[in-house]
Amino acid sequence: MNQQKLPNATAVLVLGIVSIVGCCCYGVLGLIAGIIGLVLYKKDNALYQSNPTLYSITITLIQEEFFVLLD
Template sequence: MEQKKLPNSTLILIFGILSIPFFCCYGFISIILGIVAIILASKASKIYAENPDMYSGYQNVKVGKILAIIGVVLGILFIAFMAWMVSYFGMEALQDEDLMREKMQELLGE
């Protein structure tokens, strides 16, 4: 029997890969791409589990899902870091370079 390519296996891999570098865009793009990749990977895994001999490309699904999880975690960490920065330094300090320098010197004890 001829094996068919697993649906969305390449898309899952691409979304998983893209979710990692896009965590720098305030984390939201990374989280969105990662969650979409995880959902698609779950559906593809169910299809593959029903008839594994019929489909190929399951390795792309597994790798894409792992990369998507990493991207989601990085996005959440980045959002948490930005929330900490805003709560600790304040929005004014983040927008004013001199005020930020003063706050950093206070933090370092200089």
């Protein structure tokens, strides 16, 4: 079976990193990037949970570890 990447995986990682840097430097801009990243993460997580064998697990584990750091 051919596994594929989650559609917003890269965007979620980039927005998460931008939100951490943005919160330290700019405040509100980092918060906005973090909220957008969390919304995209929830969509990807729901998509992954509906059919876990279709998507690769590597990106999902990175996302979960990253958002644990944000909590």
